[in-house]
Amino acid sequence: MRRLLAALVLAICWLTSASATAVPIRVRGGATLRARIQTEENALVLRGQLQDDVGAIMSGSPLVLSASPQLDTPRACSHSRRGQPVSRLLTGPDGTFCLTFRDPPRRGRVRLDFAGDAYHGSSQIVLDYDREGPSRLTARLLFDPVPRSLDIDQATVTITGRLQLVDPKAYAGRADRTITLQGPDGTAIGEAKTAGDGRVRFGVPRSRLLPPGRGALRMSFAGSPVLQQAETQITVSRHARATISLHAAPSAITLNLNAPIDLRLTAASVALQGGVVELRQLSGTTIARAPVKAGRARLEFRIADEPKSPLSFDIVYLPNAPWIHAGSPLRWTVALRQPHWTSRLLLLAALIAAVVLVTLTWRRSKRQAAPQPTVEPGIFVVTERPEHDDRAGWSGQVRDAHDGAPPPEASIRLWRPALSTDDALLLQLAIGPDGCFDFTPDMPLPEGCTIEVSSPAHTTERRRLPPRGVLRIHLSTRRRTVIARFAAWARRRRLKALAGEPTPQDAANRHTDRPEVASWARAVDGATFGPTAIDADHASTLQATEPGSVGPAKSQASGYEDQDASSDTTSLPSGAIDFDGPGSRN
Numbered sequence: 001m002r003r004l005l006a007a008l009v010l011a012i013c014w015l016t017s018a019s020a021t022a023v024p025i026r027v028r029g030g031a032t033l034r035a036r037i038q039t040e041e042n043a044l045v046l047r048g049q050l051q052d053d054v055g056a057i058m059s060g061s062p063l064v065l066s067a068s069p070q071l072d073t074p075r076a077c078s079h080s081r082r083g084q085p086v087s088r089l090l091t092g093p094d095g096t097f098c099l100t101f102r103d104p105p106r107r108g109r110v111r112l113d114f115a116g117d118a119y120h121g122s123s124q125i126v127l128d129y130d131r132e133g134p135s136r137l138t139a140r141l142l143f144d145p146v147p148r149s150l151d152i153d154q155a156t157v158t159i160t161g162r163l164q165l166v167d168p169k170a171y172a173g174r175a176d177r178t179i180t181l182q183g184p185d186g187t188a189i190g191e192a193k194t195a196g197d198g199r200v201r202f203g204v205p206r207s208r209l210l211p212p213g214r215g216a217l218r219m220s221f222a223g224s225p226v227l228q229q230a231e232t233q234i235t236v237s238r239h240a241r242a243t244i245s246l247h248a249a250p251s252a253i254t255l256n257l258n259a260p261i262d263l264r265l266t267a268a269s270v271a272l273q274g275g276v277v278e279l280r281q282l283s284g285t286t287i288a289r290a291p292v293k294a295g296r297a298r299l300e301f302r303i304a305d306e307p308k309s310p311l312s313f314d315i316v317y318l319p320n321a322p323w324i325h326a327g328s329p330l331r332w333t334v335a336l337r338q339p340h341w342t343s344r345l346l347l348l349a350a351l352i353a354a355v356v357l358v359t360l361t362w363r364r365s366k367r368q369a370a371p372q373p374t375v376e377p378g379i380f381v382v383t384e385r386p387e388h389d390d391r392a393g394w395s396g397q398v399r400d401a402h403d404g405a406p407p408p409e410a411s412i413r414l415w416r417p418a419l420s421t422d423d424a425l426l427l428q429l430a431i432g433p434d435g436c437f438d439f440t441p442d443m444p445l446p447e448g449c450t451i452e453v454s455s456p457a458h459t460t461e462r463r464r465l466p467p468r469g470v471l472r473i474h475l476s477t478r479r480r481t482v483i484a485r486f487a488a489w490a491r492r493r494r495l496k497a498l499a500g501e502p503t504p505q506d507a508a509n510r511h512t513d514r515p516e517v518a519s520w521a522r523a524v525d526g527a528t529f530g531p532t533a534i535d536a537d538h539a540s541t542l543q544a545t546e547p548g549s550v551g552p553a554k555s556q557a558s559g560y561e562d563q564d565a566s567s568d569t570t571s572l573p574s575g576a577i578d579f580d581g582p583g584s585r586n
Contacts, residue, residue, distance in 0.1 A: 029053050033063075033114050033123040034166040036138035036228075039131045044101040045077060046110060046127075048166075050091045052120055057095030064113040065089055065099075071110070074099040106131050127228055138166040139227040141179070141219050144199070149237045149323075152212060152268045156203045159190070161219050163198040163230070172226045174198035180222075183208060184215025211270045212240040212323045240268035242317045244277070244330040247296075252335040253303060253311075261299040261332075265317060267324055271295025274320040279313050280329075292317070303336065310335045377401040377476040379453060379461050384469040393440030396471035398431055398453060406435030407455035407475050414441070414465065415450045457533055478534040479527070482542060486524050489546060504528065517547045 035048025050058045065074070074086045077098040091097050107130040116122040127138065144162040151157070159181065163174050179200045181190035189209070190202040214237045223229035248262040261279070265272040277297045279288040288301035303311070314329040385392050398410050410431040418424035426449065431437050445465070454460040458475035476484070486504055495502050495510065502510075504525035511517040524542060527534050 029120050031114055031120040031123040033112055033125045035112055035125050035127060036166055037127045037129045042103055044104045046099045049096045050114060051095060059091055059093045059095050061091045063089045066111045068109050069105050071101045071104055074101055136226055136228045137170045137172050139163055139230045140166055141221055141230045141232040143234055146234060147236050149239050152206045152209050152238050152240050155206055157209060159202045159204060161200045163194050163221060180220050182218040209238050210268060212238050212267055237323045239323045241325045242267050242327040244315055244317055252337045254337055255303055258300050258302050263297045265292050265295055276318045278316045280316055282312055375401045375474045377474045379463045380472045381466045382470040382472050384467045392468050394468055394471055395438035398435045398473045401474035401476045407458050410455040412437060413452045416446050417448045478539045482524060482528050520545050520547055
């Protein structure tokens with residue numbers, strides 16, 4: 001029972017939230033304004049009624065009245081408000097209205113407008129009057145039936161209408177009345193005479209309704225001595241069906257080669273703009289797609305497998321406008337030819353070349369160590385400056401020891417002897433992008449200071465601060481420093497390969513019985529030949545885990561010889577560079 005109540009509460013909450021977030025939809029109908037003018041002695045009487053498009057009355061709706069020339073203030077002519085001035089014209093409970101104008105001009109024109117509301121469209125009517133001539137009856141025009149859409153694929157589009165009197169008790173001949181039909185751009189697209197019952201028929205050529213789209217149609221009657229002028233307007237969609245034709249297409253296609261297809265797309269002889277054209281297999285699978293611009297589209301595809309020949313495809317257009325219909329797909333059949341033997345031979349040669357290149361690239365055991373720097377890394381004094389020199393500071397350049405380029409983001413630090421690193425830093429200077437520096441401390445320096453030069457991608461160089469002068473500083477990348485340390489380690493162990501210099505992978509293969517040596521050698525191989533740069537922590541770890549003695553030599557069948565059976569020193573040879581690490585400044 002509790003589960004049933006909980007489910008009922010959840011359903012009520014869901015329905016409440018759905019109704020709260022629902023989007024209201026309003027459907028607007030049409031409105032018809034009917035009116036007529038009667039001339040009396042020293043007065044004009046305007047009567048009319050407002051209804052919707054199904055004939056229901058519309059009470060309390062505001063109307064706007066304008067006259068040329070200007071008329072006097074209208075007065076009500078209904079029994080309840082007869083003679084009272086009317087400041088705002090509203091339809092009565094039965095949808096009617098009645099106004100009286102005193103001392104009107106001899107002739108003129110009156111216009112009534114209904115602006116529409118949330119549920120009805122707008123409507124207007126224009127009435128002419130002539131007090132000296134006979135009174136004219138009010139007429140109205142209707143599209144009958146109302147065309148909601150026009151199929152302009154036809155050579156001629158038929159549109160019909162009807163001219164009728166507003167007052168059902170009045171009578172006037174409606175035959176041979178000229179009715180004009182205007183297109184979306186306001187130009188006349190047809191003119192016809194009414195029949196005896198007021199009906200009119202237009203046969204409009206398709207060329208006058210192009211291009212496809214949405215727009216207004218207006219039908220107007222200029223009036224006659226008996227009938228007043230009238231007009232009506234509706235909005236219609238001009239629909240057309242898309243047509244696909246081949247502009248250029250191959251008669252046969254080759255496996256694994258692109259095949260282009262050029263298409264033309266029109267609708268009612270007008271080039272299409274927008275939408276997408278697709279190339280589909282008969283199973284419905286889409287294999288190519290292209291946009292449509294200015295009536296043109298280009299499809300490119302290739303066939304990778306070997307289906308039966310000939311091949312059949314459907315070319316389908318997907319419109320982007322509601323007044324364009326997709327139409328029937330275009331069936332395209334093409335022959336399939338096998339690649340020429342020379343193409344297959346070239347493809348096989350390219351495949352073999354790619355395999356050889358990949359094999360040579362990834363054979364790490366045959367790779368040689370990176371070339372040694374062309375200049376010895378370190379901090380060197382070029383010239384010393386005398387104490388009386390005004391520029392008695394330090395200047396010079398920082399360069400990469402291998403390629404001579406300025407190291408990026410290089411910096412210089414001066415340290416003094418101290419127990420804590422927090423109190424040891426005296427000066428820090430950022431080196432410019434050209435690698436040049438020039439600085440003179442504004443304080444006396446204590447004895448035993450150290451200069452340190454570093455870069456994010458290079459090994460830090462340190463030495464006791466030399467006398468003031470011009471310095472030449474060469475930095476080696478950490479990757480090259482790792483190679484240098486491995487080469488020194490291999491020389492100390494007298495490790496040799498059958499061909500060339502030993503590599504870290506050679507050392508790992510040589511010492512499979514020493515896991516710590518093999519693991520360290522593989523780590524050096526990954527650091528020196530890997531895709532990412534070596535940071536200071538990684539370099540320090542490799543230095544800290546560098547093994548000592550590797551034990552007795554293995555069999556000559558392994559391809560290496562290790563002639564060191566007793567030496568276990570781990571110190572670097574003279575002139576070698578230590579990695580970055582804490583406590584190595586001085």
